[in-house]
Amino acid sequence: MPKIVDSEQYRKELLHQCFDLLAEKGYANVTTRQLAQFLNISTGALYHYFPSKKALFEQLVEEMSQQDVQMLQAVAAGNKTLPQRVRLLGELLVEREDYFVKQAALFVDFYRHTEIAETLNNPVFERIDQQYQQVMMTVLGLSEPKVARFVWTLINGVLIEQVEGAAGLSFAAQIDLLTDMLIAYFEKHGS
Amino acid sequence: MPKIVDSEQYRKELLHQCFDLLAEKGYANVTTRQLAQFLNISTGALYHYFPSKKALFEQLVEEMSQQDVQMLQAVAAGNKTLPQRVRLLGELLVEREDYFVKQAALFVDFYRHTEIAETLNNPVFERIDQQYQQVMMTVLGLSEPKVARFVWTLINGVLIEQVEGAAGLSFAAQIDLLTDMLIAYFEKHGS
Amino acid sequence: MPKIVDSEQYRKELLHQCFDLLAEKGYANVTTRQLAQFLNISTGALYHYFPSKKALFEQLVEEMSQQDVQMLQAVAAGNKTLPQRVRLLGELLVEREDYFVKQAALFVDFYRHTEIAETLNNPVFERIDQQYQQVMMTVLGLSEPKVARFVWTLINGVLIEQVEGAAGLSFAAQIDLLTDMLIAYFEKHGS
Amino acid sequence: MPKIVDSEQYRKELLHQCFDLLAEKGYANVTTRQLAQFLNISTGALYHYFPSKKALFEQLVEEMSQQDVQMLQAVAAGNKTLPQRVRLLGELLVEREDYFVKQAALFVDFYRHTEIAETLNNPVFERIDQQYQQVMMTVLGLSEPKVARFVWTLINGVLIEQVEGAAGLSFAAQIDLLTDMLIAYFEKHGS
DNA sequence: AATGAATGAGCGTTCATTCAT
């Protein structure tokens, strides 16, 4: 086994490798031993890179949310009308369905495994929430933060239903419906 | 404490008593001992009424979903236009915010604690999903099952955000926005 | 395995059974699994009776110190001169050498495994220290608390050397020497 | 940082640096990583100089006991009466209270972390014990080895009580009492 | 029907030690 040269880099690689496992099985349903085995390292090594299971999870969520934001920003480029932007956003989500669904799974776990008292003071939470709100405003060119936030809430609702594997409709079909609804709303109420 | 006459009835009472505790703290964060203590029975007795913690939880989810459906049906009564129905539905949700948010919390837990392979074959899941789809069709007087189903998905998205305690907007404000959006959509695309 | 009827009684029995093992091997060198195995119960049962390994240990120390005090009080009975009392105390210690040596071992562990900050506020510590000082005053009929305390310190020094198995002299010989020293001291300085 | 010329010398320097840390926190409460960090070397380097944590500890105890002996020898110089020697010894102990208390802490840890079976055969133990007995004979000018040995036992008893932080009396006060007691004893029984 | 003591596999985590570099 080669000596790790860039330990910071390796830590991020480990995080990325964890993503699928944690998103699919859920934080509470994956043990540190499973995690280590999955990563092909010992439990000791896992704790060499992360101070605790919880910290690993938080780092993962943060890392992924940044990746999210970068992906979504792409929609903002160019001169587009609001309906165009909404459709583009929908297309992006459908294109990367697998990623976004897993990401949503991670978030649900993250929130549920944090004590409510902790939630309010947690800087990670706040930063992430702010980021998503901001990116939705930029992407859709909205002036109302609360509408931007609401759009993200709805998207998450659809994503989470996919997580649960309970969807009667395909993700693409749901995103289509959502797109239509948003466009109808913006046509009627302005942006 | 009255002598137990109808064991079936008593089981349901126990379930109703569990609801708040499990919804607030989450399935994984409540031990069977806590559950038993909360119900003022012994752990042995708990296992007399329910074969396992998981089974108890599934029965609770099922029981509550039926209660949900009954509540929602109320909106369907009388001769109303679609926008009226949508608004009524929104009002009902806001009125009983506490209950519905807890219910959503329960669902999220339920899905996350079930293996994906299990999800697809689980009759409980299917039945519940069908029920919600059905009730939304009735309540809104829709002819399209998939739209009905989707409306419920969106409502759940809003509820789950409240569960997570992460909401930037109040539940009422979000439901208002959702109501407006649905009305705009139906006006444009028909029901 | 019969059901335990008097759980409080059983807890004390478990404590007494632990005594030898913990005194001989030391708190840190006995694992909870070893403890459970030694007691012929499961680790789960151990935690049914004691909230933690540390709590078990503290209860043991307290229980034993009470037993100590009762033993030592016996010397106080009757009308005796100070030298007589000193000799009687020495005889008692030699008679029950095994017990007192183990007890001393326990105490050393107890103090070393408690954070210094904790030591000062710990009610268990204070009570025990007071008890020994008090009992030495009574037993020797001393009016000076600090001398009483000092005598106990010296006795403990001798006991601890036995714990360590490092003694060049037998316990009886050491206690004899100590007795002579104390008598010489009291003859010269009064009691 | 000077280039290491004499590896043996460096090893002893490392030991001396360890002393405070190990005496204050206790063998079991200091990890090899902490030790290495404290010494400004890597864990690998630590294992280059010492075959194991335990061996390091044993070497430390041995090294320190030699230092002890040298300090104590100082009292032997000159033509003094026994009471004078006893008082001088007491003064030395009080002067260097901090050092001797730490030393005692080390010894207690050392003995407790060694299996009893091991204790009896351990050459380190025997050598150290012999040394102290010898030095006490020289220092006090005693002809009886067993009394010399016993005096050291009593001194240790007082030191250990200080280690435990449980002392009702100051170290100086206890040493004063001990001095008086020894003098009274020697006056009565001869040396 | 009901109790609660008992079980033991499994959890997150630690740390003395090793070894490729």
Added chain:
DNA sequence: TATGAATGAACGCTCATTCAT
């Protein structure tokens, strides 16, 4: 010599479940 990443057995403890009463 020296590094520090890697190991993995073992720790204290938890908790769904069982079972003698």
